[in-house]
Amino acid sequence: MILTTDDSDSLERLGRRLRLARLRRNLTQADVADRAGVTRKTYQALEAGRPTAGIGLLVKVLAILGYPGRIASLLETDPIGEDLDDIHGRKRAGRTPDVADF
Incomplete structure (x- = not known):
């Protein structure tokens, strides 16, 4: 997977925020990894902002x-999508029954 600099920066920022949240709760990486059912190395990848860490983790x-x-809740509101919908109308989502209609 090739990421832009902005994408990489976002992942690193997310990792730093996860680390801070973990530390505020006085948890070690091993504690969180154990609770999540993964190895400490796998959890470290998430905190490091590596794109190999999965969304499930x-x-x-x-x-x-x-x-x-x-x-x-990330896309609970979608002002960009709503603006595009107003301009262009929805094209494909209406044909797929499992796509949420926000």
Whole structure:
């Protein structure tokens, strides 16, 4: 996977925020990894902002840190998408029954 500099910066920022949240809760990397059911090395990849860490692990870690619904709320509002919808109309999402209609 090739990431832009902005993408890499965002992942690193997310990793730093996860580390800070973990430290505020007085948890070690091993504690979080154990609760998440992964190795410490795998959890370290998430905190390091490596793109190899999966979204499932992120969801699990957020729940461990006390934010179980945080990922789902990321696109709760979508002003860019709503503007595009107003301009162009929805083209493909209406044909797919499992796509949420925000």
